[in-house]
Amino acid sequence: MRRLAVALLTLGALTGCGGLAVAGGAPPAGTAPAEATRPVPPLGDDRRILHVLNRLAFGPRPGDVARVRAVGLDAWIDRQLRPETIDDSATERALVDLASLRMSISEALREYPRPDPKLREKLQNGRMTRTKMMETYPPEKRPFRIAAELQAAKTLRAVKSERQLAEVMVDFWFNHFNVFAGNGDVRWYVSAYERDVIRPNALGRFPDLVRASARHPAMLFYLDNWLSARPDFIVPSGQNRGRKAGLNENYARELMELHTLGVDGGYTQTDVTEVARAFTGWSIDRPRVEGRYVFRPRMHDTAAKVVLGHRLPAGGGRDDGERVLAILTRHPSTARFIATKLVRRFVADTPPPALVDRVASTYIETDGDIRAMLRTILASPEFYAEDAYRAKIKKPFEFVSSAVRALGATLDAQGAFDLARASAEIGEPLYQAQPPTGYPDRAEAWVNSGALLARMNFALALASDRYPRVVVDPGALVAGADARSPDAVLDRLLAALVAGQASAETRAVLAAQLTSPQITRLSPDDRGPADTDVAKLVALVLGSPEFQRR
C-alpha cells in the first residue's frame, strides 16, 4: 500500500513537471504537482483563517486563529484594509528610540554627517588614535545608522504591528518602487522615502504612489534622473562645471518597465527617450544639505515630445512629467502589470489569468484603487482554492518575522536589529536590493542550499534562546500539555505553531524524533516518564518544509 502511494506520487511529480516543461510556463512553485490535476476544493474554516493570516499578515501568533474566528474573518479583513481604524500605539512606542525615523532629509544630513575623507589617512599615519576617532565620529552618528534603524523598524513592525496588512503592503510597494539604501546619497533619503512615499499610499491609489516616488530625492538619485538634462546643457557650477550633462534614460526606462507598463507593456526605445526628455529638470535641490525635489527649467528640454502616441506640446515645462505619469498610470498595460504582481503576492507564483483579468478591470474602474484591487483578490475563489494554500515560499524577511510571531516572542528595537541581520544571512538584507526590480516574489529566487541551511540555523538559534533581545518561552507554548506524554507535547506544539496544520509526514518525523535520545531528556529517575526537549522540537517545526510556506 505504501509503495503504491509513493509510486503514484512519483508519477504525479513526473507528469506534473513534464507537462509544465512543455508548456514553458512558470511552475506553481510550492504546490505538489499531483494536486494540480484534481478539482480544487475550497478551504475549510480554520484553514481559511490560517491562510489569510499567512497572506495578509506575517503569519499567526499563538491564539490569532481563535481571535480572528471570534471577530469573524470578513470583519477582520475589513479592518486590516482600513489600518487607520486599528490602534497601533504600542508599536509606535517601541520605535521611539529610533530617532532617524522621524527626521527630515535635511535633519538626517545634519545629524549623520559624511565621514571626513581624511579620516582614514589620519588614522593610518598616526595623526589620530582609534579612540579619538570613535569619540569624534561615533557609530551612532554615522550615515549607516539610518538604514540600520529602518531595518530594525521594519522588522519590529512586521512582528508587532496590529496593522499587519499595511506592513505587508509597505514591503510589497517598497520592492516595486525599490531604491538601494547603499547607493550614494540615498543613504540619507531612504527613511524619508519609505515614510513619505510608500507608507501613506500603501493602501491608497496606485497613481499617487507613482507620482510621489517620481519626485522623491531617493528615486531621483537612485535612477539618476536628477542629473538628466537637455542634450546641449553645460553644467554651470560645482564640481562638474563646464561638463556636458546630457540625457539619462535610467528613470524613464524603469518607470515604464518596472513601475507601470511592464516589460511587454508596449513601449519602444523612442518612448524611453521621449519620456526621459519629458523628465529633464526633475532634480534635487542641494542634495547634500537640503535634499528636496526641485524643477530646474534650465536643464529641461522644452521641445515637443510624443509619448505612446500622445503629443506633449513644446513648452510644457514641469507639467511634461506629470502628463507622462497620467498617461502611464491610465494605461491598460499598467492595470494588467500591477494586477499580475498583486495576484502573485497574494495567490500564487503563477497568477491565475482569470483573476488577473478581474483585478485589472478593478484597476481600470477605480483608477488604481489598491484597496479595491485587494478586495477583488480576497473575494475570489482563486484566493481560497486548496491549491493556493501554502503555495508561496516565504521570503527570508517573511520567514524570520513569521517565526518570531509564531513563538509569541517579545522584542525591543535592539532585538529587531539582530533579527534584521538574520534576514540578511538568509539572503534578504533589508533595503539592500541593488537592482531596481527589488527583491523577487518567486520561490526559485529564495530556495537554495545555503539559504535553506541558514533558515534551519536561524530556527535553532531562535528556539534555543540565542537572540537574547528576542524573548522566547518555548515552555509556554506547550503549557497545560501533559509533560510526561511526548505525544501530547508535540500535538500542543503543532497546534500553537502551525494551528495543527502539519502534514502527516512531518508529524511522523517529529514523533520519531521523540524517541531519539537527543530530543528526549530522561528525568532524574530514568524509569520515569520522558521530559521532552521542547526547544529542539520548536526548531524542527520552524525549519520544516511547511513553515517555509505561507
Place this chain on the structure above:
Amino acid sequence: MNRRTFLRCGACSLVALAGPPRFLIRTAAAAAARGKVLVAVFQRGAVDGLSMIVPYGDAAYAAARQTIALRPPMRGESDRALDLDGFFALHPGLAPLVPLWENRSLAIVHACGSPDTTRSHFDAQDYMESGTPGVKSTPDGWLARAVTALPERPAPFRAVALGPVLPRALQGDAGALAMASIDRFDVRATDTGARGGFEALYARTVGDLLSGTGRETFEAVRMLRSADAARIPPANGAEYPRGRFGEAMRQIAQLIKANIGLEVAFADMQGWDTHVGQGAEQGQLAARLREFGGALAAFAQDLNDRMADVVVLTMSEFGRTVGENGNRGTDHGHATAMLVLGGGVRGGRVHGRWPGLARERLFEARDLAVTTDFRTLFSEVASGHLGVSVAPLFPGWKTSEPPLGLFA
C-alpha cells in the same frame, strides 16, 4: 519554468524511483571532478589600474601624478615598480605575481572597461556583473548565464560565491550558492539530532522545489564533510595573507581540491576607492595590492599543477583619473587593468591596445580610454577556458573588436 526548477522537479522524481540522490550527484561529481574552473575576483571600489600595472613608458604618466606616480623600475631594486616588458611595470606590492608572469601563466589586459560612461560605483558594478552596460533591469548575472550554458550537471557546488550574499554576477538560474565560509555550511547544532531531524523532514516530502532543494542541501553538506574540504591544508608551502580575501581564495582552493564539481567561483575584495592619500610604492593602495597579489600567488602555489584547469579573472568596475587630485588621491575614471591567471592563457604579455595618456588621447580629457570592452575579455575567458558558447552570455552585444587572443 526555468531550467533549474525543471531539473529540480525532474531530479526528485527520479530520486523517488531510483533511490537517494547521492547516486546522481556522485556520478556527476566524478564526471566534473577535474573539470575546468573559473574564479572571478571583483575589486570593488574601482582599482587604480595605472598604479597596479604602471605604464612607466608613457611620458605623460609621471607628469600627471606629482606625488603618487611610481618611480620607474630599476634592475635589482625590489621596492620600486617591477618591469614587465620595458613599457609596463608591476606595482611592487604585486611582487609575488612575478614568477607567474615569468612562467607565462599570468596575462594582463590593460585599458579594459565598460562602454557605459557612468562613474557611479553602484551602476558600474551592476553593469559589469549583469554583463549588460546601460541596462539595469537584466534579471541575472553573466556568470550565472555562463553556468547555465554549460552541460547540465546536478552538482550542488557548481557555482559558489564565498561571502554572505550571492553577488549579482551569480544571480539567476544557475543554482549558485553563497557561503560565508565552508565550515559554516552545515546545521549548527550542539548535537547531531537536529541535523538528522531536519534531514528526515525534507526527505519525507516529494515532488517540489523545496524538498528537492532540501535533499540537495543535505547531500551537499555530507559531500563537503566527507570530502573534509574545510580541513584540506594549503599545499606546496602556500601562505595566504590574513584577511577576508585571502581567506576566500584559500577556501575556493579547498573546494577545487575536494573534487566536488566546482565550475565557477566568485570572491571580492573591497577598499580600492582611493580618493585620499592613495600612496605610491608604499601606502594605502600598496597595502591592498599586497593582500591582493599575495592571495592570488598563494592560490596558484596551492593548486600547483591543478592551475592548468583553473583560470582566475580579476575585474573592477572602472579605473581612476589619470591626474592626481588635490588630496593625493585619484577620482573615478574609466578604463583599468584586469588580470587573467592560469589555465591555458597566453601569459607573460600585456594584451589590448594602449590608448596613451597624452591629454588628447584621454576619455573626456581626464581618464584612460577603454580600448577593450570588458565583455570581449569575459567572453574570451568563458569560451576559451570553460568552453561556453558566447551567444547567451551578453544579450544584445555584438563585438566589433578584434579578439584579444588570450587562449591559443
